[in-house]
Amino acid sequence: MVLSAQTKLKIFIVALVVVIIGIGGCIAYFNFYVKTPEYTLKAVQEAVETHDIDEFNKYVNVDTVVAGVTNNMLDAIIASQNNLPEEAKVAMNSLATMFKAPLVASLNDGLNTFVKTGSWEATEDVKDSQGAMINSKMILDQTGLMDLTYLGTDYINIDEENGTAQAGIRTQQNEINQPFVFQVTLEEQPDGYWKVVSVDNFADFIKLLQDGRKAYIEEYLNKTATVLNDKEKTLTENEAKLNASLKMGVLGDEKSRMELKSTIESTILPQLKEVQANLQEVNVPKAAETLHNLRLKACESKIAYYENYAKWLENKDIKTLREATDNMKKAKTMEHEAELLTNRIQGQLS
Template identity: 35%
Template sequence: MSKMLKFKLIVVLLLVIAMLFGGAWWYFHVHTKTPEYALQQIETALTKHETDRFERYVDLDALLDTSYDDFMAGLVLADTAGSEEEKAAIGDFTQMLKAPLLTSLKSAVEQYVATGSWPGASSGSGTALDASQFLEKSGLFEMEYRGLDSLTQDEEKGQATAKIRVFQKEADEEFVFDVELTKQEDGDWRVTRVTNVGDFASFLARARQAKLKAYADAANAVIARHNETMMKAQEDFTTTLAAGSLGNQQTREALKALMQDTVVPDWQQRREELSAIDVPAAAQSLQKLRLKICDLHIAYAQGYADWMTDKKAATLRDAERQLAQARTLEQEEKFLARRVGDRAQ
């Protein structure tokens, strides 16, 4: 091998080594000190459940502090049914709960990072400091990551904004979060705030309001239609009794037929139609109550029809007990329906 060829090989080798060292220097001293890298590390931390890595690139205390205030403010702003005094009272109440709730929320987020799962659903204790309840209302459980839309950086201010696109299942729509990153003294970038959490709260509230209205309209239409049938059945019941007597076999057979052929099937159909309606979370209690009322009316009508045959006092008492319970629950149903209707406005 000639001296010239050896020299060229040495030069090429030195260039390769220089490029390798240069690439390594760029990676460790430039690339790792960019907001892009910080976002990549957060994704890695969530995938590999590495809490230390997550905490290095996310200022969780600052993020939760501002997100809580912005989210609550957005919810209050979206509550068109409440008066200004009520909104102010709610604002004061949420601030009173802020410190202990943030502690609970931080633990919940840390658990999610470490395990990949959020704390279990609310135990039903109804405590205001239950992080699970807040997380459910925040819409996080029904959210899917769709991607990074863009990333802008202001080097002078040491700030960057990442536009993160998500799909919110409950709203059945996408939303873009503006995630703010701040450059630290050591050159690392950390997520410190999501600047449009309030907008997301309003977006979520509007979606929930629309679903409540859709449920209320659909359920009210079903109920109104079947109430007309029941009014006609009540008229037939009264007319049949007026034309005869319970001691008359023909009258009893007519009343039995009315219950079995009209009342029971209609309440069963009402129940089926109500069950087919998409029920938002805020109307679940009302929906369960309505279905229970249907069951009680079905039991009453069938029991009354049975009494027309067996003539036992116990059969009638049991039927009347079912009807009395239905009447009681109907008063509660009216109250809940008004509340749902107000929230759907």
């Protein structure tokens, strides 16, 4: 069928109208969508993913967010000190006021670095009001932000009358393996766009973090106590037998020396290495890393002591014996420090 020129013209006009309506609809929809809280949250996410700090600052009021987070964090830390008398809490509030500015600076720096690079590592330490340096990494560690994974938006509730919106941002805190939904407030701007202005429940997040860390440390202490106590009795008995043999003056007899060497290599060293292996398999919370390293190094030094002592029983080289003695001194020192640190950590948990 051959269409007339007039019919072709009508079809063309109809198609053109459809295209124009479609384009107009898309433009209208886009203009509406970009001026919604949902779009703002999506834009913030994309700014973080693409490390676009300018776009991030366009949709986040960093100053008010960081100031609110800092206040929440300080309030939560002070509130967690249940055993402190009121006058002590008042003193802590005064200290908190003193450290607020450097805390804000550290968080600002950390957030800026995170958006630009994907890492929370602050570019440099900052100073308090007295000029003392503040460890920014330590501060960021305390916030728990360095171990967060973003999971998505949980909800968005808009209050059109007040021009505000509440959004739930789902995350996972990996250090304590716990989910958390941050309650974020957005405000409509004069140009119709929306901006994130605060995180309203950061104090709840800090409490969750503190409770999770406490539970993690308690679990660590219980597991390592089991590891150490299970082997300590048997190890102590074998060491006592060895020391008893030495007191009997058997070192002058070659056969006795070789028997002692065999006892060390077949009984004591395997037990110590089993303790070492068991300790290495334990999951260690950040707060217990120093304690755990002390325990491992003490175990390592004790192993070195018995290895050198067994070697000395055979080669009778005084240098080997000195090395053995030095390692035992190191082991005893580190075991003592580990015990003190364990008591201190247990005291903080109570």
